Amino acid sequence: MTYKYLLIFLFLSFAISLNAQTYITNVTVADVEKQVLIPNQTLVITNDLISDIKKSTKVEIPADAKVIDGSGKYVFPGLTDAHIHFFQSGGLYTRPDAIDLRSERPYDLEIDYAHKNMEVVLHRYLQNGITNVIDLGATYNLLKQKDAYKNIANLPSVYMSGPLLTTYQPDAYNDLENDAPFTLVKTVEDGINMVRAQLPHHPDLIKIWYIVGRDGLSLEESAQKSLPLVKAIINEAHRNNLKVAVHATQRITAQLAVEHGCDFLVHSVADELVTDDFIQLLKKNKTILSPTLLVRDGYVNTYSQSTETSIHELQKADAYQLGTLQDLKHVPDTVLVSKYKKRTTSEASIRNLDKRTSIMMTNLKLLSDAGVLIATGTDAGNIGTLHASSYLAEVQAMYKSGMSTWDIMTASTVNGAKVLGKAHEFGTVSKGKKANLILLDANPIEDINNITALNKVINNGMVLNPNDILKDTASDLVQRQLNGYNLRNIEAFLEPYADDVEVYTNMDQLQYKGKATMRAKYSKLFDNTPNLHCELTSRFVQGNKIIDNERVQFGDKTIEASVIYQIENNKIKKVFFMKSE
Template structure:
């Protein structure tokens, strides 16, 4: 007879093994290679690999498999954001070279926040159905992030490089572990590539920036040297080259990946042929400049998806200029900059031309830049690709298989096939019919482990208070109401009078308020969190010339705000 300890160990081992075999039965499966949706498919996953796919009547389901009923649902590969930066938060203070607000909020504080909340950031990617990310340039610390991410099931696959080999040096970034290093000679470019080699980068990134008044080929020898050294060591090369001339020179010199759109000229047939013949991966990043625009103008068209899936504290910083007098002339910027501009039209045109010409295109956001949120902004880039004229099948392929091909990972990733890593997402609706379906992932299966959204996204009293505040500032009624319980009660703190009861009463009252006061802005002057209670000292502007101050007490139960006491 087995000892109790041995019996328990055997039982645990058996349960663990059983949990590693998963069957997704009777599901509509999107084949991204053939651009078709196959009905009544069954997929078997053992440990972290797909071991069988096919019609339900032909695939034998193991007796010990955990069965997920896919009837009426849609299965596709996990998505890939092919252009992100871990060292940037996406918040207002993350690029002091673009917006120098260090006198108000130290850059180091932004960097510390990023490092402290990296696990939360990773989980948000999985909650959005993004199972792979490519960090296309950052500090040497990127390699430690990759190590942690690729050994943590609750983090996406992370493929990274180190500091950008750059022809330009932005100011006020981290000098101790710089994300961008300026080189002035081919020898320095070669040496920087060699410096990264012991860390086993997944590719090398070049920032090919040409100063105004200089010719595009003035720094080409540096670019060529970095490409040659990278290729000599078996590494692909990604290049930031947004001008037609620099992009063409970079590709002719051997660049494997263009990490942004060409935005200053429409690509001609010769350029498109060059991209296709060289099998260059083209990552459009259509919305990143729009992120800067909304921060610099304080015109905040945050979507309901971004408000729900973005880090609420990072997102909250993006409206800070409204209560920082003299920090930045956002009203002047609003009057002088028009968005979308000519470059946006050119980028959309070039994406459509590239897709039609058979160029390999992959979806990417440049997440981490000001106003482009990690994970939550991905859907907006996909919708922008749709607006540019791509079909939903094309976009789904661009968001899955193509990045794997372009970065040389297609053996294991990018499609639902026997032998590949089990990175999948299950959807309630058909994304081929409506791309918005990608914004509501039912299940994420990553390396064979199943995740529900609620298991990945933290819900705390402070997060709920911040989410409703962000939505209030965005004037987004549905997102504002989401953190509240259906039976919420709102009281006057002084008299104890019940002011509103129920979410529908809030909908009516705040719906009217958002319409008559579209410039509403609430600043949290001070916040105290104690258990399930959040106390905010708030300052509200945007109601004509009035400035209101209040202390608001939020009471939370079962992950919803159930009571609000307001004291003016």
């Protein structure tokens, strides 16, 4: 082939790749703005954009096009989690300002984990149909790392603020330099300069942690005292064309933040029922609110050792971090553990949590019914609120508050885009928008749980099978069964095992075979054994084999054991128990 013809060939190949098309035929398209379902449509994706949507009978499909049969399926915009934190893992050791366990796990290991696992966390979000995430309170090092994930088709889009500009800084985060998630603002000049300091790091927005009442003043006095700082930050951010999110959990802080230009209210008002004046203020200012209904529950359930984890979360969460939520059962500092458990299980604490939850639920219903823009956010990364998998529980709580399924899907899609001022780019199934979509086998308008009925995830035009986005490792499988064991959840415990699993002692003595026998044995164990808990003391990975050293408590009895798990075809096929003498 001559050089001339080679150039022509390469040009034509490049042109074909640039115009690669995918057709989703006979699908029901969701219009989340008009809140209607449009059946029998064919949606055309060209490269990374939605290039056409027409009635299926009016579309001619080229012979070389990629075709997905959408019969009986529903296409929605990709979901947005409008409030997460990459610097937090969701596990027990991630917030030393909340419970200080740095003697058990140094905080620098948490920082290291956040960086090394950020890409895995992003895959986990995409696997759950979440094509956009907004980190509202990161670090300078995470902002730098974010740049490595731009425009990668098999990763969700990441938007991020810099460190939280705060009126109160927990001592646990002192001296962390570029890994610090908080920056204390003491003066108006501090506020202005700290916004300017973030600009070279290219944040997508600015976040304020408006914490009041820790100075001994009343909530209103404390809020008014810090208001000049909040105003200065908002004004400087807006001068630099950056939107501002404000953490505000009291009516007074929320009201003052909105009155002075806050774009995005983070968390619900939890101390009093909102009035019509407050509602109209948010509507007038077009302020968006993310309710984050369940984040407090994650802390309480962990400290009280009363976590009840769904099968969805057990299968879709980071198994290791989920497992750490059970670690208070074996942390050596029993005085600390007892203090936290007593505090969260006291009658006063339970009444307070119930009251806060009731107020938040009622307020969300009032705000949503009045037309205030709501954006779904989980605050994932906080203790007990695990990345990606917690999204389902959050929308379930929104539904329990009285929001309609349509309003929840709007909050979970286009309103997330509006937080960033990017509704013209993504958030609806519309011609010219980004092809960030989810194809569902069931209708979430009929049942909000159907957001998990993922057939395909389409991200930047790339069609992905959810199970291919993030593959289980051998360690994932073994940790999942350990989590199921500690939670006494027989279905979660059995899920990673092969149907014909073989269980041995001393490497060569077959004790039994088959998941049915395992179910009978462990169901009885879970039902009849008090204080059942397995502590993992060490883990070694050798190819398809995992070697765990465990300390297992059965009532008042504790044994040491080593267990070898052999993985075949992405299931635990053989287990070898070796008791320590």
